[in-house]
Amino acid sequence: MKSLSLSYLDHAAATPVDARVLEAMLPYFSSVYGNPSSFHSVGIEAKRAVQEARKRIASLLNAQEENIIFTSGGTESDSLAVLGIPRTKVHLDALRAKLGEETIPHVITSSVEHHAVLEPLLFLKKRGEIELTVLDVDRQGMVAPQDVVKALKENTLLVSIMMANNEIGTIEPIADTGRAILSWRKERETPYPFFHTDACQAAGYLDLDVEKTHVDLLTLNASKMYGPKGIGLLYIRKGIRLAPLIIGGGQERNLRSGTENVPGIIGLAKAFELAQASREEESSRLTVLRDALAEELLTIPKSVLNGHTTKRLPNNVNVSFLDIEGEAAILYLDAEGIMASTGSACASSSLDPSHVILATGLSYEAAHGSIRFTLGRSTTKEDVQHVLQVMPGVVERLRHMSPVNLDMKYFEKQ
């Protein structure tokens, strides 16, 4: 049921729940409502359903069931990983036994990570619990595996690099980084560092096989792949200990207490299955639309593509326009039925422009004028046409009102 005049192009923010996902979830609200910890039949039925879902998810990740911890979503999974690992006594003891009592763990991450990874790490750093290296990226937002290797130290306990960027769509070379970390560990005969990746944006488009990507921890959530909000998971490679954030009844192998979100878990499993099944077909379909949209948008004067031209999520187009401010553009687009997002400061609660776009070396001026369109399953050629009909006029109108007339050189950091 899609109205012709509405184009929802903000799939990186949220996706609608797929009808098949909703259908799979429905029995678990009022019919199979038992607590999986109960011993009576309705509890056991719920428990079986959760087990079944866990098994299916594990197989899509090429992992074991016991390696999947269900959480409330991407942010919680990221927190569990990046707070949990540096706060685990066995890891601290191991580092200290080798490097001295005063040792604090070292963590490596990148400047384009989601706030859900950066903020908890900055929190730990501020409290003196970790030493933190935030790696720079190149102009396309890429974290070079050799930069990760160069940053590795004896006390490096964790590396966290996202699989694909939520703002600019850049696909990071996770498998190469994973392999490099693996051989570093092998040479030194150490289990550290562990490698975490946030794969929330990647689930519908990339292969998440943890053996191919060589990751030890992986964050995933349902709401970016046509599943419900409020459910996610953290994959933890067998044998890796970590401290829980939520402590109580001991569910999820003591790593995440609280009664399981049964309908959510069922929805996550179904959504993940559907997303992975249509991954290749959907990727090629959207790549065509993505490239058509980007190419045409870039014919608007004083515009530049943010992110990588080819190593890019099939659904992401992010373009900066000089002399206009993103929030104003978003609202003019919204009035025409086009829903997109911006990295402008005015649209953020912090009043700072996108840290991701600034990290790629673009100027503040250009970050304020960035517009992100993220395509999805409902997106058609008509939506692309719709944007292409409206966007040039919006840019022209705002430029007409703007006292600013910057040179192209203002795309670069001043």
Add this chain to the structure above:
Amino acid sequence: MSDPIIKPTHEARKGDVVTPAKGKGWFYTDMVKEHFFSPKNFLEDEASYKQAYLGMVGSPACGDAMKVWLKIETIDGVERIKDFKWKTFGCASAIASTSMLSVMITEEGGMPVEDALKLRPQDIMERLGGLPARKVHCSVLGDKALRSAINDYFRKSGQHDRVEVEHGRLVDKVLKITDHDIEEAVLEGADTLEKLQEKIKVGTGDPSCIPDVEQLLRFYKEKHFGA
């Protein structure tokens, strides 16, 4: 007697941008929406305003920049602002604030310069029916651009004694940070000493001023956000 800065209207605070099909629940008030989608008095023919009095504030790097052009006439001994044109780079509230300011200045035969100098950002906010708390700084910019243009008028008409230089009280003597700078930073979202220091580094060179800074921080938070 509602002060929209201290108490932004309920309407302005709630809601989010929703689909146009639903037609309501906008993040901004209807008045903001009206001035954003149909801005009044923005400058179209720059050539006819070459002689106008010019005011400027902000920069595109900060996310907001405004230019204001005024025409001022003395009628029966009263200096009145007969024309107010503007150009704004910024978000919806920045565009709407300047547009509303232009209406307020030019209605009723043009506002006397003396009255315009007394105009406060709160007055613009009130006419807009309030702005979301984190957008309050946008209305301050319009007010500043106006005063900058009036100063241009004073200079060009030889009334140098009337030029009002914005000088605040020096708080951090090392970094030359004034109370105005702190107010500005608070309006831009710095609600803790930490965030304030991230923005303007106040007190990093001269920690002795920190108690003073903390007091100003509380004062401006209360003044603008009522908390």
